Amino acid sequence: MSATSPRPAPRLTRRQGLAAVGLIGPMALLVACSSDEESAPAATLSTEPEAVSPDVTVAAEEALLIAHYDAVLEGLPEAESSTREALVALREQHVAHREALGGGGEPLLDDLPENPSIASLASAEKAASKARIASCVDAADPELARTLAFIAASEASHVPALKELA
Amino acid sequence: MTPTQAWSAIVAGEDAAIYAYSVAGARVSGADRRTALAGLEAHRRRRSRAAAIVTAAGGTPPAGSPAYELPDNVAKAGVARRLMADVDLALVAPYAEAAATSTAEDRRWAARCAADCATSAVGWGSDPQAFPVAPS
Numbered sequence: 001m002s003a004t005s006p007r008p009a010p011r012l013t014r015r016q017g018l019a020a021v022g023l024i025g026p027m028a029l030l031v032a033c034s035s036d037e038e039s040a041p042a043a044t045l046s047t048e049p050e051a052v053s054p055d056v057t058v059a060a061e062e063a064l065l066i067a068h069y070d071a072v073l074e075g076l077p078e079a080e081s082s083t084r085e086a087l088v089a090l091r092e093q094h095v096a097h098r099e100a101l102g103g104g105g106e107p108l109l110d111d112l113p114e115n116p117s118i119a120s121l122a123s124a125e126k127a128a129s130k131a132r133i134a135s136c137v138d139a140a141d142p143e144l145a146r147t148l149a150f151i152a153a154s155e156a157s158h159v160p161a162l163k164e165l166a
Numbered sequence: 167m168t169p170t171q172a173w174s175a176i177v178a179g180e181d182a183a184i185y186a187y188s189v190a191g192a193r194v195s196g197a198d199r200r201t202a203l204a205g206l207e208a209h210r211r212r213r214s215r216a217a218a219i220v221t222a223a224g225g226t227p228p229a230g231s232p233a234y235e236l237p238d239n240v241a242k243a244g245v246a247r248r249l250m251a252d253v254d255l256a257l258v259a260p261y262a263e264a265a266a267t268s269t270a271e272d273r274r275w276a277a278r279c280a281a282d283c284a285t286s287a288v289g290w291g292s293d294p295q296a297f298p299v300a301p302s
Contacts, residue, residue, distance in 0.1 A: 093295070133281065150262045156285045161288055
């Protein structure tokens with residue numbers, strides 16, 4: 001699958017000296033548009049006893065990740081303040097994710113690893129990103145799919161950040 | 167936004183990313199150069215597949231611009247790295263949008279691309295983002 005675009009080879013000369021904003025501006029504009037086109041039914045908190053609303057499930061998984069961060073932070077030596085700061089910042093992003101999913105769900109704390117570490121966090125983030133992509137595909141509501149795609153992206157990007165800390 | 171609009175935006179964004187990587191990738195060296203070349207290839211593959219999705223839906227993929235405005239001092243490795251991080255980050259939201267407007271395999275692929283672009287951006291030195299998880 002090589003590129004088929006007929007564009008001329010990019011020249012390595014400097015372009016007009018404007019900021020990268022000029023480059024990414026058009027894409028940024030597109031972000032503002034929301035999708036009304038696919039009028040799939042809005043996600044409803046299901047009243048059917050067997051169906052668990054996917055956002056509650058994922059919110060609980062986010063809560064577990066938060067607990068995982070807490071466990072690692074608890075065992076972190078006082079001296080490692082920059083590591084602590086970085087972990088707290090990543091943890092906050094999971095709080096945001098959980099809130100975006102409605103905030104419900106109880107974490108299955110038994111699923112925490114026996115020896116929580118930055119490495120186990122990195123593994124958990126990687127697995128979480130994969131799980132969010134799967135949930136994204138299954139989401140009936142396009143808005144939930146969008147949210148899950150964002151969360152998958154955020155969590156995937158936590159992996160290299162954690163590996164740098166390990 | 168229709169799926170065709172969402173995927174056309176991806177084609178345009180990937181075109182910009184291909185251009186940025188082509189220029190910035192030439193300004194870094196060693197392991198960064200290899201990463202940039204792999205990233206350039208990934209952006210080309212994504213552009214190609216996104217264009218195929220637009221075509222399959224009966225649309226016409228947008229033509230790339232022959233040139234894009236770049237930072238003035240892109241010759242500096244640090245600026246080049248930042249540029250690659252920026253174009254990667256700028257693609258996350260369009261891919262999330264494409265995920266929202268698509269279904270099944272196209273949606274899965276869009277979500278994966280969002281994750282890959284966000285990961286790549288952190289590799290270039292961007293701080294990890296929570297991302298706007300819902301439209302405001």
